[in-house]
Amino acid sequence: MDTRTALLTAAVALLVAGAVGAVAAPDALTDPRERDEPPGQIDIAGTTVAPGEVGGETAELRLGTDLRHRGGTVENVTVRHRAIGAESGLLVDETTVEVGDVDFEGERTVNGTVTVEREGGYRIETVVFADGRRREQRTTRIAGVAALTPDYADTQVGFTDGTVWPTVAVSVVEADNRTATLSVSVSVTNRGDEPSDDVGLRLYLRQAESNVIAAEATETVGTVRPGRTDTVTATVEVPSGYNYYVDAALFDDDVLVDETQGVANLNPRETITANRTVRDVEFSVEDFEQGSDGAGAGDDAGAPQDRGTSGDSTPGFGPLVALVALVVAALTARGRR
Template sequence: MDTRTALLTAAAAVLLLTAVGAVAAPDAIVDPREVDDRPGDVRIVDTVVSPGEVRGETAELRLGIDLRHRGSGVENVTIRHRAIGADSGLLVDETTVDVGDVDGGGERTVNGSVDVERAGGYRIETAVFADGERVDSQTTRVGGVEALTPEYADSRIGFTDGNVWPTVAVSVREADNTTATLSVSVSVTNRGDEASAPLDLRVLLRQSESNVIADEATETVESVRPGRTDTVTTTVEVPANYNYYVDAALWSDDVLIDETQGVANLNPRETISADESVEEVDFAVEDFAGGGEDSAGSDDGGRPAADGADGAEDTDDSTPGFGLTAALVALVVAALVARRRR
């Protein structure tokens, strides 16, 4: 056998052995570029905060943490969330999420949450631990938590907020010298995507200077279609010649949904606007307490009688100004002053 033949035979044997080895142990041949000998590393890429369950005094803040993993596997990974008051610096809530072992590279989202009071702002401190050792941290600030609406009061239906069309409209149906029957119409708008459930409309009429409730009424607001506005009308009866605040509120199962206010100016001499009183005027409690002809100390109109035992008018002999006693006192004082000057 010559040299050339021997070399070809040896090369063929090497190729054969290599092929047999690849079939018997497929992992024996590995691309060096696919080997990652770096130590495992877990980092926070992003944090997303969203409202969760909103209650009367507290609210749940849901936290979505995007973790990025590189290198070899990392064991016993945990994430700790702390909610700290922005003004007080006090710890409000702390939670821990057990992630476990992280491997495979890439990113993953880990969800968590904290409970905070529905007031003020907070600083959310998130820390990542690997086998008990802190490896990364991030701080997120949250404000305006008080603006979150509790779930029991979350409704897309409310009073109409228009620039021209009145939310509360009051008209006089009947009137005499003592009482007035008023028709109160209230506009309600559904701003949601579904038809609303029936609600209760409660209307109170308060005398402007005293805040005494003159009359009240309750009506049912039937289902309102999405994007539609309905008008609900009710009737009340109040003493005439007074000004009133018209308070309207929407209730769902004794939960206050929305409220608004209008006015009814029945006093021709004075007027008021919503949440503002122009001037004080005389007020007779008896008019709102149901006093009538049989009320003690009242005339036929239910108002207090004039001063005096028999309600008689003042005579011409009445002394004007301060009266006789005041005049005598003034004379005595003048005499004493003159005597001292002498």
């Protein structure tokens, strides 16, 4: 056998041996860097909450969960969201998002939704699972859901909220002993970025003492340019000598979108003011913070206490007053003798 044939035979033998070794021990050809790869880690980098579709009774909350991944692949990842009533503690809605195997490096946002009633507040609990095992949890607190405007009432036209300029202005056009003709002017503002569509204005004049509707009127608020304020005027006739509440409302396709109130004082001996009660409600989102119980924080913690008097002391009486009372009693007894 010559040298060339011997070399070829040796090379074939090595190839066969390598193939047999790879079949018998597949891990022998594995990249050492892959064997040294750390186990995968996944956690929550941040969460966001935004309003979705809003109806008359319920509101959709869009939840964004930023997942942060490091190391090897994390298999079978799911994200569960639970909406729990802040006061009742009852489960309102629950949804689970299937993410699958996670092998990206860095962060990625996973979106989900829950539906809640448009009242009260809620606690949103977001949990990340991997192969059915809990990996991370984040809790977010939601308040002021009632402040979200339903989609059917979403219009940018509303009554002007001025400090000096009146929203509802009433003037007397003509009056006699029986009736009075009033001119009612109402200011509306377009707070949007586009010209508004037509909306309806309805006016009721209620007699203050009896609460009876004395007159009503309907007008159309035409197109209002963005950021502009227009005035709509209506004329009504009411019995003279009485005071009236002027109730004004804006309707978009028979949906009440805004309301306000003014007054018309026609009784010279008595006046009334608009009985408007305004309570600001805002939609807010904040991370839940667990409060710690401080030492000595009882039911009366923070209540002002008078450290100079005991609990059974009588306000307004002191040693000097008691001494005077004794002297007066002694003098009285001596006089009787």
